[in-house]
Amino acid sequence: MLSLLTTFLFLFSLNLLHINCAEFEGRLFTYHNATRLTAFESGAIDSNKALIFFEGLTDGYNGVPYLPVLNDAISKLDYSLIQIQTTSFYRGYGASSLANDAKEVDYLIDYLKKYRKKTHFVIMGHSTGCQDSYWHNKYGRNSGDVAAYILQAPASDREYYADEFPGWPEHLKLATRMRREDRGSEWMPRSISDVPVTADRFFSLYSHGGDDDVFSTDLSDDELDHLYENVNRPMMLMHGEMDEFYRSSVPQMVILERLQKACPAIKKVAVIPGATHKVVDPKAQAVLVDLVTSFLKSIGSS
Template structure:
């Protein structure tokens, strides 16, 4: 059994937020993993295998990041706050850890964070590529699994209209404390978190994803329990592909659940991520070579 051993480091002294780095810490290349709602360190079963794969094959380290929204904090946070905290992380990685080759792997709602960062992050130009594992619709899942969905959504909207968007909703709304703003963001059509719903028009998706300027790969689970039964998964995957101008394709793991719990699917995920990273790194090296050749040509 593979285990993750590494170093816990404070990357944000003001808030005491930490990161956990496993693998070759002196490497200039790292994959930053951003978890989903309620996730913390070592939340996904595939992380040890992924960490070993990128270390052995590419010499990259794996960095898991703790945000204010981690664990039970997601209900009182936002994608905008996550982006601000990720800015501090990537500044630390670039300036203090001398990282020059950075990738992001987002899981579940961490996919919204990854997209948001590639659009709004101060250090987005330093990110070479992103992998979205398990991009799903919080809105569609909540609507299909919560009897009080409409009532809660109306309550959230009423509180926002009354200027109480940052106040907490009633306790029974969620397992975690949740503000009216964050509930609407997750649960309403067009909310800040509503990026992967099956009923979003391709044109709307394209307007969002066209702002991402780096190569992108989506990894979907064939047995994802957070996608409602009425959603056509094949059609959804094709819609995502059509909406992402920088997409290098999508991978579907037929036997995998949302967290990719089974070992064969974990191994396949690692293959997909490695192949994606190798393609991107090759493109970067070719571009840098052309730049050097052009510079030498001008010098002559």
């Protein structure tokens, strides 16, 4: 009996593993030969429409659990899903920047226009990928080719770090001093971060006014007006009601509406009930997918 039970539990665990491990069929391709950067396309791969997906810090391909249902839903709207690899993939973010990520997504758009005959692009960012989406909207060379941007979990890295790590002020003082000494490209000590991160990137992520500091709830109206000046391609922003990386006492809808006031290009904001940072709950995933598909329909295909 024990051996039969053990066998059953083993097979049951394999079945759960199969259920929880999402699989995609599609094309893996190199979009920039000099840097060997790749992207993976699934869904309606022969369509001229593509949704380009940016992961968050430490993530890579298939980094959030809702991608399979998103892939299926946008395929019905004749969009392919393109997961982009950038230099920031996995533990590489500490040596990169928003400007570099934007440059690399421009490489991808160039490639897709030339070799895949794509003409309609939407960029969707998760977590710190939201900063990438914001940055590309404002500064990207090919931002005019992007019909819209979708930002999921635009939480403040600065507010999270300040809440999570009591040593934040001293860490930031060190990064600031290193930058002042023209050592911004050097690594911060391992005692501060087990992921290699330069002083420049640390400052960008965790300082007030750093390049990544575009969603913090304590930013003034004047700061928001300045940050979102010339951000003019349509956007949708979505928070998760239970986002564990959102560390402000300000209600999520309040900051979303402040951002929308500062930036008329933000056409839609939403807080997804029951959604964590990566939107694990299937019901929350269904709400996310409904929001994305309705937004895609609203921007058309021109």
